[in-house]
Amino acid sequence: MLKEAVKYKLTEGETARLVQLTDPHLFASHEGQLLGVNTAHSLSAVLNTLAATHYPAHLMLATGDISQDYTPESYRNFVEAIQFLGLPCHYLPGNHDDPRVMHLHMQGPGVFGQQRIFIGNWQILMLDSTVRGKPGGHMAEVQFQLIEQAIAAEPDRHTLLVMHHNPILVNCAWLDQHCMDNGADFLARVSRYAQVKGGLWGHVHQAIDEFYPRSGEPLPLMATPSTCIQFKPQSPYFALDHLQPGYRLLELLSDGSIHTHVYRVPGNRFAPDHSSSGY
Numbered sequence: 659m660l661k662e663a664v665k666y667k668l669t670e671g672e673t674a675r676l677v678q679l680t681d682p683h684l685f686a687s688h689e690g691q692l693l694g695v696n697t698a699h700s701l702s703a704v705l706n707t708l709a710a711t712h713y714p715a716h717l718m719l720a721t722g723d724i725s726q727d728y729t730p731e732s733y734r735n736f737v738e739a740i741q742f743l744g745l746p747c748h749y750l751p752g753n754h755d756d757p758r759v760m761h762l763h764m765q766g767p768g769v770f771g772q773q774r775i776f777i778g779n780w781q782i783l784m785l786d787s788t789v790r791g792k793p794g795g796h797m798a799e800v801q802f803q804l805i806e807q808a809i810a811a812e813p814d815r816h817t818l819l820v821m822h823h824n825p826i827l828v829n830c831a832w833l834d835q836h837c838m839d840n841g842a843d844f845l846a847r848v849s850r851y852a853q854v855k856g857g858l859w860g861h862v863h864q865a866i867d868e869f870y871p872r873s874g875e876p877l878p879l880m881a882t883p884s885t886c887i888q889f890k891p892q893s894p895y896f897a898l899d900h901l902q903p904g905y906r907l908l909e910l911l912s913d914g915s916i917h918t919h920v921y922r923v924p925g926n927r928f929a930p931d932h933s934s935s936g937y
């Protein structure tokens with residue numbers, strides 16, 4: 659069933675400006691650490707870096723793994739942390755989230771768990787790629803139906819598909835075992851729709867900007883650094899990167915193109931424990 663969209667009106671031809679935050683892995687305690695990084699502090703540093711730019715975003719997308727301990731407080735901490743930005747926030751679940759606790763506690767003015775967003779002449783679909791109890795993902799048939807129905811209902815809108823799991827492999831064997839297991843099928847199916855103009859996700863704790871080849875314009879595929887620890891790209895075994903926490907800005911142009919860039923916290927305040935072998 660297609661749910662009502664949250665609607666943002668833009669002036670004719672205006673670009674939609676989005677911020678993506680992903681994988682904050684927060685705890686109930688503000689002292690909580692993931693592999694030596696205080697995740698509340700790193701999120702706060704990311705938010706301050708963003709705020710310092712005075713970027714006039716219309717909304718924020720939070721693409722899962724909000725929590726590391728599944729607690730109500732971890733979700734409330736996220737809502738409280740982003741409040742000062744004054745941006746509406748649309749979220750979807752990651753493998754480290756409890757969808758029920760998330761739904762109950764990701765609450766606040768302008769916080770939305772709905773699947774559809776209309777902004778200008780774009781439609782953004784917030785998809786659920788999670789599989790209960792598993793770190794890896796799967797795009798379920800109901801999600802394909804949602805995509806197909808949403809496009810059929812709004813054929814003149816450019817469409818951005820947003821999810822937690824990566825539909826492409828990232829060449830990190832340890833991490834690729836937790837990818838979207840039907841990612842190739844997902845991309846083959848959705849790329850047939852000319853309306854689909856981009857795919858965006860979290861989960862891989864690293865920046866990726868690639869294109870999926872198709873007839874017509876190639877399809878932009880984007881992954882975004884976590885607001886806490888970073889995984890080392892192209893590593894067959896579990897390894898952390900020295901890069902700092904970050905976020906992504908996306909500009910959705912009215913012609914269907916996307917301008918995007920990843921930004922990170924300046925300096926090197928956030929140093930994870932490089933000897934750790936996982937979590």
Ligand SMILES: Nc1ncnc2c1ncn2[C@@H]1O[C@@H]2COP(=O)(O)O[C@H]2[C@H]1O
Pocket residue numbers: 681723753754793832833836861862896935936937
């Ligand atoms: N050493 C490891 N080997 C395999 N998987 C891991 C390891 N450490 C953590 N993971 C899981 O892999 C996931 C990848 O990113 P997540 O933030 O979803 O959380 C991670 C853990 O659930």
Ligand SMILES: [Fe+2]
Pocket residue numbers: 681723752754861863884
């Ligand atoms: Fe994560």
